[in-house]
Amino acid sequence: MSNFTSPLTFRSGVTLANRLVMSPMTTQQSFYNGTVTRDEIQYYADRAQGLGAIITGAANVQAGGKGWPGELSIADDQMLPELSALAKAIQAHGTKAFVQIFHAGRMTNRATLSGEQPVSASAVAAVRPGAETPRAMTVEEIHATIQAFGAATRRAIQAGFDGVELHGANTYLIQQFFSPHSNRRDDDYGGTRQKRYRFIAELLQSVFAAVDQYATRPFVVGYRFSPEEFETPGIRFDDTLWLLDQLRASRLDYLHVSLDHYDRVPRDSAHHDRSILASVHAALQGQVPLIGVGGVRDRTDVTNVLNDAELVAVGQQLLYDPTWAVKLANGADDALMAAPFSEAVAFTPLNTPLYNFAAARYGKPTKP
Template structure:
């Protein structure tokens, strides 16, 4: 597959090539989640040559905020500045996709001003994790509706799609995981019941698009293939979930990976990468985005052996014209130095620089 081939998604949204910017945390919004000029410049600068840009997370409710400096799409007041963000991405011809999420238990009282919430009252197995409060039925339904309203706002703000964030241990994954979901009601227990919440969110988002968009508007879903906790999501659980997702009118699935070639931690799935297993399971029904460790033309080509789209993350942070260089066959100009060194050479918002500096130390 050639990375520079266009592809029309199920919704009618056409991506001019197979390169997309991966969603990344850049901690550069105002304290209330409003888009800053620096964020708009950041995305505009990196959208050149890409088929699409997927933004970092935008929280759909105030108690879904994961960290300071995060985008919000929880109220209509957010639409104006988000419109400027979509326009900034569109300037170079890339499609703009807003990632929407709820952090669930992966936040703190300091961040949201109240006790975090989750599927059940069990803390994550990470340092300083706070015990969340279990959501009741009314609150669950309200969050499902909040994803619908967030989609309405993304449409109004001129985006070409939303990506529902069901990965990286946030709320949708918390409902699917037997570690974070110990419920015995309709929202927990069996695989089917644990999948009910994320599938209900997908249905609500798709319904909003059908009722409101009036133009091609894409809906994607991001998932993590496994958890390392016991109990936790097993790879065969994810393959079961993929079968359910395949039946929805989604434009793409996006597999969250540290490296696109990673193999599962399940001894029964060692013949190929997680990406390859899931790509095979999809049987061409839904396009797949792969991600993780893409730093060269060879990486892009290797990833696209088992996916329709290659998402580029950290490389675009340090090499904003990475896609342009690939298209123009200027691969000798691609920046290959370690990320920790490379971030010193580029202008970026101060909070983002401090965040990345800490990460790469």
């Protein structure tokens, strides 16, 4: 187990000052077209001190991949000035700045896409209330999307970020291609695990090609994944273990498991002997650093995660307790915000879009 204060150097050469990372969170603070706002820049700057890295909320790589209003975009060069300002604001505190890049796939709607139908691996709706049936992507569209991830990586490099995280979790497009629920294709991008993995393999090639061509200093590429799906058919834990075998053999700097709580066990009874985090860590065999996440609020949680991971990501706690990492490093544990998040919404200074987003989640009234 590593102490959270110890540095970590990725295979790319980027070094984090410590093992604490801000996890990517939706905040809906961007302009309607995805341009970074001043409030958004300040939000990240306020939380950067004391962290090894910040991973921004998801940024779409194509207009058709937008998942919700107020979402960050990295789909066009016109976004570069504000993206650059965001990276610099994070880095001013000695913290590395990573931008998470994604495509929502079927997890969006026509209203968000200005009337356009969502796309996915196949024309299968998500299992959720009000889900729209997407249009199956053509092979040409698949290739264009893969290239869009490469172009987004180039923009991240040019904007001065220290890395990108590929959002292969939370049922968005990358995961949709690997999932047997959302991918019913009968061509080279669907069917067997290997064919459903092809989209990911080509995506990695595109992203690393951009790194090789444009990066003039060390640049991180990470990958976030969800370990299981509830749908039938869907991704099972054995599928994820197979996926990890492929990913740990790649050039990725780290893997980031998406969990609501770090001690959660797999749904599959064959893997109930230990937590998902412990099983994933064992499967990686020390070849790729793992970011653990889920319900981290205090020193004990940090220690528990670092028993089975090299890095620990913190989300909601930092949303409501911006100087949490500094307090932890200074031993000021009594000053850590311990109130339930449903109560913290009422007394945490948040701008209106962020407050309304958080209030809707916790059932609070809309801010006047």
